[in-house]
Amino acid sequence: xxxxxxxxxxxxxxxxxxxxxxxxxxxxxxxxxxxxxxxxxxxxxxxxxxxxxxxxxxxxxxxxxxxxxxxxxxxxxxxxxxxxxxxxxxxxxxxxxxxxxxxxxxxxxxxxxxxxxxxxxxxxxxxxxxxxxxxxxxxxxxxxxxxxxxxxxxxxxxxxxxxxxxxxxxxxxxxxxxxxxxx
Numbered sequence: 001x002x003x004x005x006x007x008x009x010x011x012x013x014x015x016x017x018x019x020x021x022x023x024x025x026x027x028x029x030x031x032x033x034x035x036x037x038x039x040x041x042x043x044x045x046x047x048x049x050x051x052x053x054x055x056x057x058x059x060x061x062x063x064x065x066x067x068x069x070x071x072x073x074x075x076x077x078x079x080x081x082x083x084x085x086x087x088x089x090x091x092x093x094x095x096x097x098x099x100x101x102x103x104x105x106x107x108x109x110x111x112x113x114x115x116x117x118x119x120x121x122x123x124x125x126x127x128x129x130x131x132x133x134x135x136x137x138x139x140x141x142x143x144x145x146x147x148x149x150x151x152x153x154x155x156x157x158x159x160x161x162x163x164x165x166x167x168x169x170x171x172x173x174x175x176x177x178x179x180x181x182x183x
Contacts, residue, residue, distance in 0.1 A: 001072065003117025004036075009125065010069040011038050011102060016130055018042025020099065025126075027119075027139045033082065034106045034113075044098040045088040053086060073104055080110035120175045123148065124168055131163035139179075146178040 001007055008025060015023045020042035028035045045053075053070045074084040082105035091098040106113055123137050127150060134151040148171065150162055160167060 001114070003115055004034075005117030005119050005122040007069070007073050007076070008036065008038075008119070009122050011036075011073060012126055014038075014069060015040035015042050015100065016126075016133065018044070018100065020133065022134045022136075024136045025123075025138070029108060029139075029141045031142060032108060034108050035103065036106070037101065037103045039099065039101045041099040044090040044094065044100055046090045046093070049090075050086050050088050070102070073102075076112070076114065077104045077106050079112040080107035082106045120172055120179065123175060124172050127162050127171060128168055131161050141182055143182045146175060146182065148175060148178075 001010070008027075012023060012025055015038055018040060020040035022041045024037070024039040026035075026037045026039075028037075070084070070086070077084050084102065084104045086100065086102050088100040089098045119139060123135070126133075126135055134154075135148070136151070137146070137148045139146040153162060153167075153171075157167065162168070162171075
């Protein structure tokens with residue numbers, strides 16, 4: 001993948017496939033590093049499954065026998081001097097407190113760090129494809145932060161679907177203005 005935003009989309013879609021209805025995506029840039037975290041309340045994974053995630057021939061998906069998202073994320077992270085940490089609690093073992101947190105750290109100025117890409121389109125795509133999931137998106141930079149909570153939007157909009165064209169265009173405009181304010 002040539003843009004970081006595509007990794008964000010791929011890793012977050014793992015949370016969707018895990019049955020999560022609450023997903024947090026956080027990106028923190030401190031000038032030297034970028035820390036990317038996805039937290040969900042999906043079905044979680046056993047310790048054995050977490051240990052197998054670095055193997056590209058391990059996947060829980062039924063549609064193919066190769067899972068490259070996490071191994072590629074780890075490779076990119078390590079190439080830039082960072083690391084990946086995965087914590088997960090399987091629903092079978094922790095029925096009331098399960099889910100997964102993936103945290104990846106990257107060296108922002110390393111030659112192998114890829115461009116951030118279009119985070120606005122990534123967030124809009126996630127919401128459009130999964131309008132019933134509560135997404136919280138936070139991108140912190142030294143100049144401030146961009147924040148969007150679909151749960152908060154639902155409280156304001158009531159019965160209006162977040163997948164409606166007008167709502168998605170409002171979200172796109174809101175995020176664009178928030179990013180513009182950070183420049």
